[in-house]
Amino acid sequence: MYSSGLPAKTHLSLLKNQGVSHVVDLIPGDRSQEIVSASEIGLTYFNVPVDWEKPELADFLNYAAFMQGVDQKSDKVLTHCKLNWRGASFTYLYRVNVLGEDEAIAKKDLLSIWQPNPTWYQFMDNVIAHYNAINDTQVAMSFDAYIPEPSS
Template sequence: MQSLDLSYYNVQVEWEDPSIQNFIDYVAYMNSSKGNEGITLTHCRLNWRGAVFTYLYKVTQLNEDEAKAKKDMLAIWQPNETWQDYIDEVIEFYQSK
């Protein structure tokens, strides 16, 4: 990846127990790449966690329209109960700040 001048960051997320800290780490990595030229790719094995984290970043950090961000996420995956609870928890965390 060095030959391509790419940076790689790995946020370890337990599938059945995602945490607020996981998203805080993700935000830190995303913010560290601001101002760099190019594209940022978020992914995971099935791209479900990636879709949720991208949705949450758009809504909590970029103040993008929630309905549009959700539509983009739902095109990839319909979160299960664990992940919907996580979405609600993260959004509540950032709204209370």
């Protein structure tokens, strides 16, 4: 699993050469150009349009449903958005909730990219609570939301 900001067409080709076979795009809106670019080089493309200001549990469940159809042993997946904040968050959530990876390890990768703001922290907490309820687990985020300093 990889996450990134918005890749250019040349990046998609490089990723394909490195074994990436699937691209999950979390950007809403007209994504036709990327659909064509991915298709032309033989990448599977999937879009989950996630509203930056209002991410929802259904967004992640849609993402997870696609990811569960991917062969985790042989397929490489790029999850991306504009700046890699959505991408890193979804990758963290999938690793922790679906793959059962250690939260501290996944957290390190997430925080190397960004520290979720209160909106995204709450979204991520809701996703984790959903999976804790259905899997009878006790996963918890071991970091706090980023609260910007008030401007003076």
